[in-house]
Amino acid sequence: MDANTIKIAITEHPVQDLIRSRWSARSFSEKAIAQADVETLLEAASWAFSANNSQPWHYIYAHHADTEAFQKIWSCLMLGNQPWCANAAVLMVSCIHKVNAEGKPNNWAMHDLGAANATLMLQATAMSIHGHPMAGFDKAKTIEMLNLDADILEPVAFLALGYLDEAEKLEEPFRTRELTARSRKGVGEISERL
Numbered sequence: 703m704d705a706n707t708i709k710i711a712i713t714e715h716p717v718q719d720l721i722r723s724r725w726s727a728r729s730f731s732e733k734a735i736a737q738a739d740v741e742t743l744l745e746a747a748s749w750a751f752s753a754n755n756s757q758p759w760h761y762i763y764a765h766h767a768d769t770e771a772f773q774k775i776w777s778c779l780m781l782g783n784q785p786w787c788a789n790a791a792v793l794m795v796s797c798i799h800k801v802n803a804e805g806k807p808n809n810w811a812m813h814d815l816g817a818a819n820a821t822l823m824l825q826a827t828a829m830s831i832h833g834h835p836m837a838g839f840d841k842a843k844t845i846e847m848l849n850l851d852a853d854i855l856e857p858v859a860f861l862a863l864g865y866l867d868e869a870e871k872l873e874e875p876f877r878t879r880e881l882t883a884r885s886r887k888g889v890g891e892i893s894e895r896l
């Protein structure tokens with residue numbers, strides 16, 4: 703069975719196929735993602751909900767072909783992410799704006815960025831692009847390498863994007879992870895009806 707088949711969510715309830723089909727892949731092919739498609743993904747992210755429509759997100763990205771820029775982002779990843787991310791077609795750093803236009807803290811920025819990233823990933827799934835969010839990166843190095851003003855922007859999650867390749871080309875332990883079925887807590891465990 704291929705990874706895509708193994709990873710599709712087996713659900714208790716009739717969840718939409720797009721949601722069931724998104725999963726965090728590690729084996730990316732050499733195929734580039736067209737710039738127009740990257741912009742489609744970013745526009746999808748921009749249509750996520752956010753507190754007061756504040757849209758407190760910012761994406762910094764490089765295509766694999768942008769060798770120097772790609773390397774800059776890749777070098778900020780932890781060792782557990784670097785091997786397979788080297789083959790991503792696009793690496794993104796998703797950031798929050800820490801303060802709003804009045805200089806007050808954007809208290810829901812983390813929530814809003816998560817919603818934007820999820821929306822981006824679902825759009826990617828619909829376009830047969832696989833994505834993988836990551837918190838395994840060096841924040842101080844990212845701020846330095848990308849010349850971020852740390853009072854304004856905070857890098858929160860990296861996103862690896864690309865077209866799926868065979869799991870067999872991954873080294874262990876990544877190959878096994880690529881071929882292991884996904885699981886979730888049950889609805890009864892994550893919710894309660896008062």
Ligand SMILES: Cc1cc2nc3c(=O)[nH]c(=O)nc-3n(C[C@H](O)[C@H](O)[C@H](O)COP(=O)(O)O)c2cc1C
Pocket residue numbers: 724725726727783834835836837838839859884
């Ligand atoms: C904020 C966040 C940080 C994550 N960090 C990493 C990471 O550093 N490395 C990694 O391999 N996966 C990372 N993941 C992926 C999760 O492990 C994955 O989403 C989870 O196991 C569920 O699998 P699925 O996305 O395939 O459904 C992260 C996911 C999120 C949302």
